[in-house]
Amino acid sequence: MALVQWILASPPDLDVEMGQVRIDGHSMHYLRTGSGPDLLLLHGLLGAASCWRPSLKALAADSTVYALDALGLGESDRVPDLDPGLEASADRIARFMDAVGIAEADFVATSHGGAVALMLAARHPERVRSLVLQAPANPYSNLTDGLIRFYKTPLGEWFARRLITFPRRLQLMALGRMYGQAAQVRDGSLNDYLRSIAVPGTVDYVLRILGGWRQDMKRLEEALPQIQAIPILLLWGADDRAVSLESGHALAKRLIDAHLVILPGVGHLPFEEDPVMFTKAVNRFLVRLDRTTRLSRPRPILLEGNHRSAG
DSSP states (O other), rough: OOOOOOHHHHHHHHHOOOEEEETTTEEEEEEEOOOOOOEEEEOOTTOOOGGGHHHHHHHSSSEEEEEETTTSSSOOOOOOTTOSHHHHHHHHHHHHHHHTSSSSSEEETTTTHHHHHHHHHHHOOOGGGEEEEEEETTTTTTTTTTHHHHTTTTHHHHHHHHHGGGGGHHHHHHHHTSSSSGOOOOOHHHHHHHHHHSSSTHHHHHHHHHHTTTHHHHHOOOGGGOOOOEEEEEEEEOOSSSSSSSHHHHHHTTSTEEEEEEEEEEEEEEHOHHHHHHHHHHHHHHSSSSSOOSSSOOOOOTTTTTTEEOO
């Protein structure tokens, strides 16, 4: 089971709780660790909460960290009729926060999760204290436009549904393209992604996201002016092949209080490639903020069985 494998691979001194809440009648899984102001981690399109594992301990040094599995991915439920759009995804994050008693939080979000976080800040500004966005999907990058068009074709759908059966060497090559240096793919990283993809319903959900990609990016561009003047840190791997660095500069110009930092020697997954550099950049940003929660919500009493300790 993926959770057991996650526990075995975690640092022995890292106390992690595994929880689940019901969102619209479906189980959303998350990991929680650390103490301090709330910090929510949102993974990318094919990611899961477990993908944050190399960076989790450092991020939890001064924060209560929640690493979420989005519905349709990771350990969360697959829902055949789930709305895959950015607005619906952002609204589900807000309902997750209600369920666990978080009034507002800082966010660290990557790739597609970064686009969700931006939409959350536009639709629910009272819930977002600050944003750290690692190469968020955005309307100004066209690096993957051809690949997205391919996956919307019958051949592309056939290909996507057979990814899990490809030889491991080819799977590693595909993951390696997300790294700045393909030879440095982290041990266990491929398995983290494959476990989620192998669950029936995952590929269907991802293909639905890709099917609405252009519309999502258009709606995100329209929503950007609604984002209030909250502190925003944009992190970009200098060798990112998935979301262009040029789009990061364009995005920064359209946000009120955004600062772009380029991470040398890494690609699209710096939280795996160089977790020390990544977490130092995040924590340097967070330590300068006033992270006092403006609102207060009572923490709900979680039913027995909703929390399990991984430590």
